[in-house]
Amino acid sequence: MSASTILSRALSAIVTLLGVMVIVFVLVRVVPGDPISMMIAPGASESDINALRARYGLDLPVWQQFLVWFGQVLHGNFGTSISLKQNVMTIILERLPATLELAALALAMALVWGTFIALVSTHLQGTWAQRFIDNFNGVMLAVPDFIWGLTFVLVLGVLVPLLPISGRSDPTIDAGLYTQFYLIEGLLRLKLAFVWDVLKHMILPACTMSFPLAAVIGRVLKNTMMDVMVQDYIVLARIKGLSSLRILLQEALRNAAVPALALTGVQFTFLIGGTVITERIFSYPGIGNLAIDAVINRDLPLIQGLVLTFGVIFIAVNMAVDAMTAWLNPRLRHA
């Protein structure tokens, strides 16, 4: 992609991000529930309450509060969490890796599974097996991650207790890691027993998040594959005597992947949103779970910090998808 395209996309993204921040900022301050009164001990005096309010800058008019906050953000200061009494940035950075790893795992699973379904369905086109696969996929499309998560908890956590259904790792195991990237650091430092434990905790929430996306990818990619398979170059590939498998993977897939990516790319960002409820269901200590608590507790600084974080991740994913699409399409690459 040319430099000017990247620049204009970045600017557009920043404007969007600003819009998000303003909206959230205003929203939470229209709140009926008062966070200060939730924090303060009963029987505190009026002046104590006011002092606390002033300390969090909540006595200023809204627009001033925004400017103050914005200025602080530009200096990297996100303020202090009202409910957790810690620096917001610290809290978020502590729990962000867990969510990132989960989302990454879910994305990888969705890509693999979705592509597999699409390829198998293409290969079996015309048979009853293909019709079954496509219909089954259609049903899977309709099931939201909320229901998947609870079903997994029920079936694989309780009925047939195969896997853990809460937390990120067994608390009795201390792996002595430096970062919060349990999976990545664990793999790099070859702490395989630990990695296995972490994976066991991550599998169910990752499946929960990935199944709906996998179903979408499966359907979209199947459609684009069908479009590609009738093209002349596929016919010629057959006439060259290439095997069905080779045609599917080497000739067809790369042409089908590009439009499929363009259509499904936007859905990758929904994965980020999916973390919120999935982490809650599985008591997984990431920023999604944190966000729910922050909202319930009316923890304004934390809410703002989290929304900003989500917004940035969203934009980053968007740009990554755009870049990927451009890279995959040789025509765009040389344009």
Next chain:
Amino acid sequence: MSPVIEIRNLTAVAHTIPILRDVSLTVNAGEAMALVGESGAGKSTIAKAVLGILPPAIRIASGEIIFEGADLLKLPPAAMRELLGVRIALIPQDPLTSLNPARRIGDQLTDGLRLRARMSRADARAKALELLNDVHIRDPEQVLRRYPHELSGGMRQRVLIAQAFSLNPHVIIADEPTTALDVTVQKQVLRLIRQLQRDHKTTLLFVTHDLGVVAQICDRLTVLYGGKVLEQGATSEILRHPQHRYTEALLAANPRYDQPEHSLRPVPEELIAELKREISA
């Protein structure tokens, strides 16, 4: 002259509509045979039947296609795949859509060499350069690295021609290979095909609607109308002394650059009606 392809009494239908009516023809080793006719005459269908790529709507009702002793219509798919590319190859009609836009020219050209002839990467690349030279492409190293959309129409068709000849097949089917090209390029490409065919002693089955093309490169020709063979024979003979009225009309319809006063004459209506009656008999 030994026959390489023998088509015997081939009849094909699409649901109830006849597409090919009892078509019989023979192509001998080393010769260039033209299948001539207007759109819908069935020439492409015959080519597709030989290659085994008939659309599902068209069904072979009866007949045989004998190639090297075997009936292609009865071959199991695995056996057919063995033949394709190695003993029978295709020069397709549209060079733009026949090349995979997502793969480099070099990769597409060396597919057959690496998979069927089991050449190493280096050998295949060397051979590919040789092939590109044979089709008169300048700067072949560059071209190998390029993607199809970076080449001109004429260059793409040359690549496809090189691809067809790459494994030295016994038979090459050319499905209107110059239709999608500029007129200026057409002549070069035709000459190229003819020359390569002679060099490799390949048998050529050439599908076209253009008698001018036939005159240039085909030894024998078969005239088709409505799925039925009207006339067959040596090109020079037929073009000078056409036996069938339709062939005459076709000739007359062709522009003659040496007789500019000879205006274009379309095939007369009564003839078409007669033909329709004749073939449904």
Next chain:
Amino acid sequence: MPRDLRIWLGGGFILLLIVCALAAPLIAPADPLEQDLMLTTMAPGQEPGYYLGTDSLGRDVLSRLIYASRVALTVAFVAATLACLLGTMLGLAAGYLGGWWDRVISRLIDIWMAFPPVLLSILLVAVLGSGLHSVIAAIVVIDWTRFARVVRAEAQQQARLEYAEAATALGMGRGAILFREILPNVLPVVLVLLSLEMGIAVIVEAILSFVGLSVSTDTPTWGGMIAEGRQIIYQAWWVLVFPLVTLFLTVLAFNQLGDGLRQWLDPMLKR
């Protein structure tokens, strides 16, 4: 008459739910709010009269399930319809009127979509306070974009077609064209989306009540029952299972209905 089985099955199930919701007092075997602390966490069939068992406060699961359909369906119909109206109007404005309308509305949609929808809904309900009205408002505020995007695209397409230009040539005002020419052609797409949106609304309500932010905790909701069931899943799995299955079937019904409608209305959609 649509022959698509999905329309009948999906629609039929929804109809069944509506009947349940309306006739709840008649068909529920017990009072959904009545607690019996002697009969807590009874398995289904263990205690006569409590067909699907009881929860941790001794309340009849089946009755709560039936009464909870009221909340679900109310939210589904009201929220989806309002979101549809809002989104369609804005989408029409953006797609047909274009220009400044389009720029502003499109930018608005972009900003909206930058939010994780679940987070936004939780945020909104927290802001607006719990209660049915906030849940509905939250859904409308979040999901109008779904309608707006599609309607905008359709309206843009329709506006380019000749009959719209012809109507302008005939002197019809833009408003008139919008309502009499464009809207009827956009309607099939909107109907399909509406059905799907109802399914989504049911889910959002369930998620919100799961997190404890929907109606008051006394009123039975599927999400609330599921939340409780999740807590006591090892002791009383049925408290989670039955509302979960009902929820799934409801969403499936709306989806099948939507898919069936899309298929049936296809000749109208393909233009």
